[in-house]
Amino acid sequence: MRYWLMKSEPAEVSIDDLAARPGQTVPWFGVRNYQARNFMRDAMRVGDLAFFYHSGCAEPGIAGICQVCSTPYPDATQFDPASPYFDAKSSPANPRWLLVDVRLIEKTPYVSLRRLRGASELANMPLLARANRLSITPVSAAEWQFITGTLMA
DNA sequence: GCCAACGTTGGC
DNA sequence: GCCAACGTTGGC
Numbered sequence: 377m378r379y380w381l382m383k384s385e386p387a388e389v390s391i392d393d394l395a396a397r398p399g400q401t402v403p404w405f406g407v408r409n410y411q412a413r414n415f416m417r418d419a420m421r422v423g424d425l426a427f428f429y430h431s432g433c434a435e436p437g438i439a440g441i442c443q444v445c446s447t448p449y450p451d452a453t454q455f456d457p458a459s460p461y462f463d464a465k466s467s468p469a470n471p472r473w474l475l476v477d478v479r480l481i482e483k484t485p486y487v488s489l490r491r492l493r494g495a496s497e498l499a500n501m502p503l504l505a506r507a508n509r510l511s512i513t514p515v516s517a518a519e520w521q522f523i524t525g526t527l528m529a
Numbered sequence: 530g531c532c533a534a535c536g537t538t539g540g541c
Numbered sequence: 542g543c544c545a546a547c548g549t550t551g552g553c
Contacts, residue, residue, distance in 0.1 A: 383550095408549095409550095410537095411536095431552085432551055432552085489552080506533095507550090508534095509535065509549080509550045509551070510550095
């Protein structure tokens with residue numbers, strides 16, 4: 377089992393939005409970066425756990441824990457001309473963008489980016505690397521345990 | 530709203 | 542295949 381961190385802008389899908397959805401599940405739509413896509417397509421497995429991270433907001437940070445609950449499948453928004461995520465170069469026969477569904481496990485005590493940066497145990501997290509822009513990043517078991525066991529305690 | 534970093538595009 | 546231009550991300 378692997379651990380991940382997945383960024384979402386709360387103005388688009390917040391932890392509370394996820395909690396309010398049918399089955400508390402959401403397709404992780406809108407990823408348009410190949411590295412992040414490849415994590416979903418190639419590395420994620422049903423049952424993997426992920427931090428649900430709020431980005432692009434006043435206080436960025438981890439807002440909850442979710443779980444991968446589907447195998448990869450095409451992101452429907454890439455085929456919708458009305459969607460901001462529309463991709464004219466993709467086609468249903470040869471979809472470019474795949475996603476997985478995630479289900480809420482729990483809303484956690486909020487762990488701000490500032491606190492994450494302050495923990496030397498987390499110095500190697502890709503999230504904290506300078507100018508990191510990747511919306512899905514791996515989390516090590518040690519980092520996961522430190523965040524859930526210490527920062528969320 | 531600024532700006533640094535970085536991925537993508539497209540001309541050559 | 543190089544690389545400049547451009548667009549986007551995301552913290553501040």
